Amino acid sequence: MDVRADPTRQLVRLRGRSYVAFVFSPVVPIVEWLAEIDATLARSPGYFVGKPIVLDLAAVDLSSSAIAHLVGSLNERSIRVLGIEGVDEDRLAANMPPLLTGGRACVITRNEPAQKPEPEAKPKPTSLLLDSPVRSGQSIVFMEGDVTVLGSVGSGAEIVAGGSIHIYGTLRGRAMAGVNGNSNARIYCQKIEAELLAIDGYYQTAEEIDETLRNRPAQAWLQGDTMKITPLN
Amino acid sequence: MAKVLVVTSGKGGVGKTTSTAALGAALAQGGQNVVVVDFDVGLRNLDLVMGAERRVVFDLINVVQGVAKLPQALIRDKRLENLWLLPASQTRDKDALTDEGVGRVITELRSRFDWILCDSPAGIERGATLAMRYADEAVIVTNPEVSSVRDSDRIIGMLDSKTVKAERGEHVEKHVLITRYDPARAARGEMLNIDDILEILATPLLGIIPESQDVLKASNVGTPVTLNNAESAPARAYVDASRRLMGEEVAMVVPAERRGFMNRLLGRRAA
Numbered sequence: 001m002d003v004r005a006d007p008t009r010q011l012v013r014l015r016g017r018s019y020v021a022f023v024f025s026p027v028v029p030i031v032e033w034l035a036e037i038d039a040t041l042a043r044s045p046g047y048f049v050g051k052p053i054v055l056d057l058a059a060v061d062l063s064s065s066a067i068a069h070l071v072g073s074l075n076e077r078s079i080r081v082l083g084i085e086g087v088d089e090d091r092l093a094a095n096m097p098p099l100l101t102g103g104r105a106c107v108i109t110r111n112e113p114a115q116k117p118e119p120e121a122k123p124k125p126t127s128l129l130l131d132s133p134v135r136s137g138q139s140i141v142f143m144e145g146d147v148t149v150l151g152s153v154g155s156g157a158e159i160v161a162g163g164s165i166h167i168y169g170t171l172r173g174r175a176m177a178g179v180n181g182n183s184n185a186r187i188y189c190q191k192i193e194a195e196l197l198a199i200d201g202y203y204q205t206a207e208e209i210d211e212t213l214r215n216r217p218a219q220a221w222l223q224g225d226t227m228k229i230t231p232l233n
Numbered sequence: 234m235a236k237v238l239v240v241t242s243g244k245g246g247v248g249k250t251t252s253t254a255a256l257g258a259a260l261a262q263g264g265q266n267v268v269v270v271d272f273d274v275g276l277r278n279l280d281l282v283m284g285a286e287r288r289v290v291f292d293l294i295n296v297v298q299g300v301a302k303l304p305q306a307l308i309r310d311k312r313l314e315n316l317w318l319l320p321a322s323q324t325r326d327k328d329a330l331t332d333e334g335v336g337r338v339i340t341e342l343r344s345r346f347d348w349i350l351c352d353s354p355a356g357i358e359r360g361a362t363l364a365m366r367y368a369d370e371a372v373i374v375t376n377p378e379v380s381s382v383r384d385s386d387r388i389i390g391m392l393d394s395k396t397v398k399a400e401r402g403e404h405v406e407k408h409v410l411i412t413r414y415d416p417a418r419a420a421r422g423e424m425l426n427i428d429d430i431l432e433i434l435a436t437p438l439l440g441i442i443p444e445s446q447d448v449l450k451a452s453n454v455g456t457p458v459t460l461n462n463a464e465s466a467p468a469r470a471y472v473d474a475s476r477r478l479m480g481e482e483v484a485m486v487v488p489a490e491r492r493g494f495m496n497r498l499l500g501r502r503a504a
Contacts, residue, residue, distance in 0.1 A: 135387060135393070136383050136384070136386035136390065137386075137387040137390055137391075151435060152435065154386040155379075156386070157390075170433075
């Protein structure tokens with residue numbers, strides 16, 4: 001009996017991956033164009049490091065040796081060319097970057113190394129304080145956190161908050177807290193006459209709010225998926 | 234220093250035009266140079282209440298568009314020589330008003346008068362926003378009903394955001410004028426009471442005008458109620474309000490029910 005182990009065949013997996021390449025389009029005279037590249041490098045050294053670079057030679061007519069010289073000159077500046085486009089394949093020697101076709105233009109977002117250290121961006125405030133009443137028809141939307149109102153919220157006004165809502169006055173309009181999916185958000189008010197209360201999408205309209213709570217300080221919160229409204233204090 | 238005062242409400246039929254005429258006449262009686270400007274283009278009424286409807290030649294739109302000069306359009310009141318009317322057009326609509334044109338007219342009026350009272354149309358659209366646009370002060374006319382109070386709240390929000398003063402970060406001085414207050418209905422709890430209204434609007438009170446036949450009578454004869462029957466309750470309330478506008482301290486009178494003899498006998502109906 002002969003035992004024969006089948007060699008397991010390794011499948012070659014081909015995957016696609018796309019990168020955004022910088023396209024250099026040299027113009028004659030090449031020497032001046034190279035000087036321009038040098039100026040860019042002087043301003044921000046290492047700008048091209050790690051970025052795929054493609055040479056587009058459509059605008060110039062270079063011989064095989066001129067192309068080799070150009071690629072060499074870029075190499076001296078630590079610019080490695082990934083591929084070349086816009087040229088006949090027979091002008092490219094075997095040791096040169098391959099011919100590329102089918103490139104699509106796209107916008108490059110320049111993130112140059114900061115010339116001057118930028119002032120550190122202030123962290124966005126996570127609460128909003130309103131020191132006047134919110135009037136009918138006004139809509140206050142604050143997704144970043146809590147909203148505090150020093151005054152009343154009129155009938156027909158609405159407050160939408162990513163966090164909790166605190167109203168030091170009468171709530172006669174709508175209050176929607178935790179709209180980003182924050183089920184821990186709560187609504188507090190000094191007097192409840194709300195048209196609608198909502199937390200994380202769960203809501204109650206005025207009709208469903210217990211009559212005995214009316215005109216009293218109250219808070220609303222979520223317990224599981226039911227909204228609880230209880231008197232404060 | 235001229236003051237531009239807008240009389241506004243949001244809701245229609247609450248007494249803006251009546252109040253503009255009455256306050257304008259009361260201020261003029263107090264010695265001020267007053268012009269009342271009708272912004273209700275297309276549905277003008279102020280000329281009727283002022284009794285000047287037969288003397289209108291040019292109007293606000295003509296002046297805004299530069300067709301007529303301001304003095305050509307101003308109509309002097311027949312009873313008070315320091316009270317003037319700038320009427321609205323009845324044939325055009327509110328789109329004929331431009332922000333820039335209204336600004337020019339208001340600037341010109343400021344140089345001629347102490348008080349410029351703008352009678353706003355109802356609603357919150359172009360006519361109403363342009364009437365309040367250049368205001369220094371506002372009288373918000375409110376009836377003791379929930380719908381009127383909510384509309385007033387909306388208008389106060391607009392006064393705080395859409396006026397030139399608000400855009401400069403200043404404040405339009407606001408006053409609430411409660412009109413058509415019926416003491417008998419208030420006593421029966423059929424109307425919002427004064428405290429509730431002021432609590433909702435969070436704005437100081439300028440005056441309380443009682444519901445009265447005198448107001449209707451005055452309108453029908455084309456006379457501001459303050460001129461028609463100066464002794465009537467609404468006239469006195471408007472005069473008090475105008476004095477408060479001029480900065481005087483005047484005690485607030487809440488109209489009380491006057492019960493007649495029969496009323497006292499038969500006032501309480503058994504349930």
